[in-house]
Each structure stands twice: as C-alpha cells, then as structure tokens.
Amino acid sequence: MKCVAGGIEGGFVVSLFQSVGTILGMATPDFQGGDILSGKKEYLRQLSAVDEILQLEEIRSLIGTHPRQVVVDAVRTVLEELRRTILSSKDSAELADLELEPKDLVPLIIDLVREVMHPHLKRVINATGVVIHTNLGRSILAPEAVDALVTVAEGYSNLEFDLKLGERGSRHDHVEDLLCTLTGAEAAAVVNNNAGAVLLALATLASGKEVVVSRGELVEIGGSFRIPDVMRQSGAILREVGTTNKTYLRDYRGAIGEETALLLKVHTSNFRVVGFAAEVSLEELVVLGGEYNVPVMNDLGSGVFVDLSQYGLSHEPTVQEALKAGADVVTFSGDKLLGAPQAGIILGKREFVEKIKKHPLARALRVDKLTLAGLEATLRLYLDPALAIERVPTLEMILAPLANLEKRAHRLGEELKKKVGKTFDVKVEKEISRVGGGALPLEELPTYVVGLTSAEFSAVELAGKLRLSEPPIVARLKEDKVLLDMRTVRDEEIPGITSAFEGIAQPRK
Numbered sequence: 470m471k472c473v474a475g476g477i478e479g480g481f482v483v484s485l486f487q488s489v490g491t492i493l494g495m496a497t498p499d500f501q502g503g504d505i506l507s508g509k510k511e512y513l514r515q516l517s518a519v520d521e522i523l524q525l526e527e528i529r530s531l532i533g534t535h536p537r538q539v540v541v542d543a544v545r546t547v548l549e550e551l552r553r554t555i556l557s558s559k560d561s562a563e564l565a566d567l568e569l570e571p572k573d574l575v576p577l578i579i580d581l582v583r584e585v586m587h588p589h590l591k592r593v594i595n596a597t598g599v600v601i602h603t604n605l606g607r608s609i610l611a612p613e614a615v616d617a618l619v620t621v622a623e624g625y626s627n628l629e630f631d632l633k634l635g636e637r638g639s640r641h642d643h644v645e646d647l648l649c650t651l652t653g654a655e656a657a658a659v660v661n662n663n664a665g666a667v668l669l670a671l672a673t674l675a676s677g678k679e680v681v682v683s684r685g686e687l688v689e690i691g692g693s694f695r696i697p698d699v700m701r702q703s704g705a706i707l708r709e710v711g712t713t714n715k716t717y718l719r720d721y722r723g724a725i726g727e728e729t730a731l732l733l734k735v736h737t738s739n740f741r742v743v744g745f746a747a748e749v750s751l752e753e754l755v756v757l758g759g760e761y762n763v764p765v766m767n768d769l770g771s772g773v774f775v776d777l778s779q780y781g782l783s784h785e786p787t788v789q790e791a792l793k794a795g796a797d798v799v800t801f802s803g804d805k806l807l808g809a810p811q812a813g814i815i816l817g818k819r820e821f822v823e824k825i826k827k828h829p830l831a832r833a834l835r836v837d838k839l840t841l842a843g844l845e846a847t848l849r850l851y852l853d854p855a856l857a858i859e860r861v862p863t864l865e866m867i868l869a870p871l872a873n874l875e876k877r878a879h880r881l882g883e884e885l886k887k888k889v890g891k892t893f894d895v896k897v898e899k900e901i902s903r904v905g906g907g908a909l910p911l912e913e914l915p916t917y918v919v920g921l922t923s924a925e926f927s928a929v930e931l932a933g934k935l936r937l938s939e940p941p942i943v944a945r946l947k948e949d950k951v952l953l954d955m956r957t958v959r960d961e962e963i964p965g966i967t968s969a970f971e972g973i974a975q976p977r978k
C-alpha cells in the first residue's frame with residue numbers, strides 16, 4: 470500500500486476495484502452506437518454525492534464506531550472508482566449492470582473501512598514447515614520472552630539506568646553477563662540485527678584498512694546482505710583470497726601486510742561447497758592472526774548455542790566453539806537458530822567489544838528495549854539447555870519428535886475430513902521439512918503433512934484462498950497439492966485452519 474495525497478492507494482483500491490468489477494460483470498464486447506457518451510453522462514449523474522451517502526443510516530453508524538475521516542475517504546474512493554469504471558466502460562450492457570443506488574455502495578464502503586482499520590501486520594499460520602522463515606518473521610518467541618517484553622512495554626524500565634548507583638547505565642548490561650556466562654566470551658554487545666553487527670564490527674576494526682576473506686565465503690544472505698557490499702559500506706577494503714571452492718592457509722598468509730586490519734571468516738549459512746573443496750578452519754586462522762598480530766572475526770550467521778549434532782542433525786558450528794577456537798569477535802543473529810527476537814549479537818575479547826560499543830554507528834544500530842527484554846528472557850532459558858529445547862519454539866520445532874507431528878497431522882486430517890471432506894480430498898503423508906533462515910541448508914527433516922486436493926480448486930487457487938483467510942494460512946505447494954506441514958503448525962492453530970477451510974468450502978453464491 471502506498472500513500473497518495475488525500476488518501477490511500479494500492480492493494481486497498483485494487484481490492485475495491487475487484488469488488489466493483491464483480492458488480493459490473495466485466496463483460497466487454499465491442500460497444501456500438503453513438504449514444505455511449507450520453508449514456509455515461511446519465512450514469513455519472515445518477516452517482517450519489519458524498520454528503521448524501523454520509524447521511525445513510527448504516528454509514529452514520531459506521532462513523533459512530535470508526536474515525537470519521539476514514540469513512541469519508543472510503544466513500545470518496547468508492548465513488549471515484551465507480552466514476553472511473555463508468556468512464557472507461559466500452560459497453561452499454563456493462564453500464565446497465567451497474568448498481569449505483571446508495572444502498573448498493575454501503576457494503577463496499579464497509580469493506581473498505583474494515584480493511585483500513587484492521588492491523589496490516591498480523592499473525593499468520595505458518596504451514597510451510599520452514600521453521601526459520603524470514604518472510605514470516607523468523608523465530609516465534611518463548612512464552613517467557615513474550616511476558617518479558619509485554620512487561621517492559623507497559624511501564625518504564627531501567628533500560629539505561631543503574632538502580633544500585635542511581636546513575637546512568639548501559640543498555641548492554643541487561644544481557645552482557647548472561648551472554649558471557651553462556652558462551653565463555655569476555656564481553657558482549659547487542660545491536661539491531663546481525664547485518665548491523667557485521668557492519669559495526671568492520672567499521673570499528675577495519676575502516677580504511679584491509680579485511681582478508683576467502684572467495685568461498687563472499688556470501689549473500691537474502692537479497693540485500695552481501696559481504697562485499699557491507700564491507701564497502703563499513704569503509705573497510707575487501708581483500709579476497711583463494712578460489713570459490715578452495716582456499717588454503719597460504720592464501721591468507723600471502724595477503725597479510727601493512728594494511729591488514731582483520732581476518733574474517735564467514736559461515737556459509739545458506740549453502741555448502743561440496744566435492745573438490747578446501748577451507749581453512751577458524752583455529753588455523755586464529756594461529757595465523759596471532760603470528761601477525763591481526764585479529765580474527767567470525768560471522769556465524771545463525772549462532773546456535775546448542776550442539777544440534779547430538780540430536781542427529783548435521784553439525785552447525787556453535788557460538789561456544791567459535792570463541793573457544795580463539796576468535797576475537799563473533800557475530801550472529803538473535804532470531805535464527807537462537808530463537809530470540811531480531812538482534813545482532815557481538816561477542817569476543819573485551820578490548821574489541823568495548824571499542825565497538827563506542828563507535829558512532831553503534832547509536833544508529835542500537836537495540837530496542839522490547840528486543841532486549843525478549844532476548845534476556847530467551848537467554849535465561851539457555852542456562853538449562855534441556856529447558857531451552859523445550860521452551861524456545863525454534864528449537865522445539867526443529868527437534869520435534871516425528872510421532873508428535875504424525876499425531877498432529879492425523880488430528881487436523883480427521884477434522885478436515887469431517888468438516889470439509891466433501892470438497893477436499895484429505896491425506897496424511899510423510900514429507901520433508903527445512904530449517905530455513907539460512908541454517909542447515911542440506912538438512913532434510915522428516916515430517917508429516919496434511920495434503921489436500923480438490924475438484925473445485927487448483928492447488929494455486931487454494932493456496933491463494935488460504936493466504937486471504939482469517940487468520941491467513943501460508944501453505945506449501947507440491948505438484949497439484951497443497952501441503953500443510955505440521956512442524957510449524959501449533960496445536961492451538963488447528964481450529965483456525967479448520968474454520969478457514971470451512972469458509973473456503975462454502976458453496977459460492
């Protein structure tokens with residue numbers, strides 16, 4: 470939706486136009502005869518004035534419960550769309566189908582007002598099975614994190630106030646000790662997101678100087694985050710070494726000189742180089758950095774605290790491992806595998822982290838109090854890793870036992886068969902889900918889905934209707950089927966899914 474002078478345009482008007490289109494029937498055979506112009510004038514004359522519509526009983530009661538300006542704008546928009554439809558009409562039959570009585574416009578106006586007044590950012594049901602789905606908000610929060618951020622939102626807080634000393638404090642204080650306890654880091658800082666963390670760390674440690682990176686690690690994460698671009702924005706100079714598939718320690722060594730400020734290792738979060746490939750381990754880089762007195766930074770991307778390989782998944786380097794290997798600075802996201810709110814977490818040696826905190830960009834990238842509250846509560850869960858796996862939804866969903874997913878699939882499957890079995894062919898099937906969020910790209914997690922086909926709708930059509938349901942449901946398509954993957958569906962969301970399907974199955978008027 471975009472704003473234009475005096476109103477709102479975009480999806481709003483398009484959807485209205487579609488409604489008007491329905492009224493018109495939109496049949497457009499060639500118009501013949503010379504009386505179309507006078508016909509159009511007559512129709513335009515029939516259109517009510519804004520004030521006349523505002524006097525209608527339904528519209529007056531709408532104004533009683535909604536901001537007057539919104540209702541007035543909706544009336545104007547509806548009239549304007551009708552005017553445009555009349556003017557662009559090429560067919561007298563089409564014009565004759567027009568319903569221009571004030572009472573015919575009321576439902577359109579009500580729909581429009583509802584659309585404006587409804588939250589645009591809303592909860593959706595993620596039935597894609599992709600756990601860390603960036604387009605759907607990445608991680609959902611543990612109940613403890615939700616409580617913490619609500620509490621801080623509702624009142625004032627000690628965000629930057631030291632209650633013991635009665636003087637100014639630092640917003641980093643609320644999570645720094647926890648982060649250090651959990652990971653073994655000397656110091657910690659938190660910023661808005663990991664892209665910001667990387668930018669800030671590079672700007673602080675390497676502006677105007679060279680940063681050595683393997684060509685195999687010049688990653689792009691979802692469109693706008695590309696290592697070479699972030700590097701340029703930070704003022705650091707990229708010094709690429711090695712090749713796409715093979716980089717050796719000697720490549721790094723050969724690149725180190727007067728101008729070198731940093732050796733950077735970037736986790737290839739969302740892809741893997743397989744086959745004829747070689748990379749230098751973080752441990753080796755740290756030894757090399759030590760030889761030349763050049764710090765080593767590791768952008769981990771996902772930043773997991775729990776070693777997932779103990780649960781049968783492939784190994785994703787943990788934050789603790791990176792610090793233990795001796796990285797001077799480690800950065801990662803709050804809302805990927807950690808399962809916290811969006812944040813960029815910077816850990817490492819005190820001398821570097823303190824410098825990073827004081828850089829002028831730190832203020833521009835600073836983390837919000839709601840994020841900090843949610844992050845602190847999530848981190849506290851990790852003090853007991855077994856509890857974290859249970860309470861942090863991202864981990865809980867990735868590690869969900871197959872039997873639970875099967876049970877959920879059968880529960881939903883039975884409900885759907887009972888309620889909409891006439892319209893849809895419903896089958897519970899074994900499938901594969903993905904972690905997403907640029908983590909564990911090769912991992913195939915066995916799952917159960919409810920697969921649906923219908924004689925009435927194509928899969929694409931059904932997926933579209935599900936997205937426009939209330940609550941919206943985002944499903945997965947496979948060939949001619951709509952799949953609802955139970956890995957990312959919560960038990961409490963099953964009634965919402967069932968009622969959405971009931972709405973879709975109702976015979977069309």
Ligand SMILES: *Cc1c(COP(=O)(O)O)cnc(C)c1O
Pocket residue numbers: 662663664665667688690694735736737738739768769770771801802803812813907
């Ligand atoms: C995801 C990712 C980023 C960007 O993190 P955001 O939290 O999306 O800002 C940077 N580097 C790597 C390696 C990543 O995987």
